[in-house]
Amino acid sequence: MKKLKGMFAVAGTTALALSLLAGCGASNSVSSTSKQGASKDHKIVIGFSQVGAESGWRTANTESIKSAAAADSNIELKFSDAQQKQENQIKAIRSFIAQKVDVIAFSPVVQTGFEPVLKEAKAAGIPVILTDRSVEADPSLYVTMIGSDFTQEGKKAADWMLNNIKSDGTVNIAELEGTVGSAPAVDRKKGFDEEIKDHQNYKIIKSQSGDFTRSKGKEVMEAFLKSDGKKINVVFAHNDDMALGAIQAIEEYGLNPGKDIKVISMDGIKDAFQAMVDGKLNASIECNPLLGPALMETAEGVLAGKKYPKWIKSEEGVFDQTNAAKELPNRKY
Helix, strand or coil, rough: CCCCCCEEECCCCCCCCCCECCEEEECCCCCCCCHHHEEEEEEEEEEEEEEECCCCCHHHHHHHHHHHHHHHHCCEEEEEECCCCCCHHHHHHHHHHHHHCCCEEECCCCCCCCCCHHHHHHCCCCCEECCCCCCCCCCHCCCCCEECCCCHHHHHHHHHHHHHCCCCCCCCEEEECCCCCCCCHEEEEEHHHHCCCCCEEEEEEEEEECCCCCCHHHHHHHHHHHCCCCCCCEEEEEEEEHHHHHHHHHHHHHCCEEECCCEEEEEHHHHHHHHHHCCCEEEEEECCCCCHHHHHHHHHHHHCCCCCCCCEEEECCEEEECCCCHHHHHHCC
């Protein structure tokens, strides 16, 4: 079995390293001899439940997972789209258990409510790998989580704002939150709030979920502008798609996004880089979606008896109008 490689892309041509947390090795080895990897007549069957297709980031994430599985002759992928509904995801996981897949992987729609179905997977002897998002559940119920540090992303967004949008007066912030109860929404808000708490002149005056979608981001921003358009100095969006929707709303309101109202977002999708080049988006904190290769290698490693930390972290960059043009040609999603 090959060693787990850093398969995440970062700025330019720099390969993204996988940072393994010291002393956090998982003890979720698979005892069943039927799950010790693929034999000549049996592929490793992975059941994967995706959140949905709510954003450009998610589309790229899905493509990465499907492509990585297709490129590995040792793997058969069973894919399910939850359409952003937890009940669909739980139903899919139970279906994977009934089908006796070798590994279950999923990106949780929300953080809570998964413990019962995870217990069912454990009772069936099927290891579980989380991707992109975490859950609030007994850690023994899953092997590892592959993905980003959302709290740190929130801190990075706040740091960029504090360093680049300086004022002796009040800086009023409108926040477009992600899906209610989802890990990125909860943690990105937490990190941002923690970083600005000692800077009393930076105030969040509006905060509402845009559900990580461009259309909802535009809708919520239109409402913000209607009630407080003249007060808003900064938009902090939990992802690029909502920010791009907000940019449309700001333009239709008659203001210049990136100038009259600064816009900070997260993910680093190609459309966001173009918006930075165009001067409409001020900064985007990278959250890389290309998790497919790492997921396939981890699944194979788990079935071969390898131990993993509870969190396989990705390292990511910060982009703004000073470096977006250079990186734009490298964006694949």
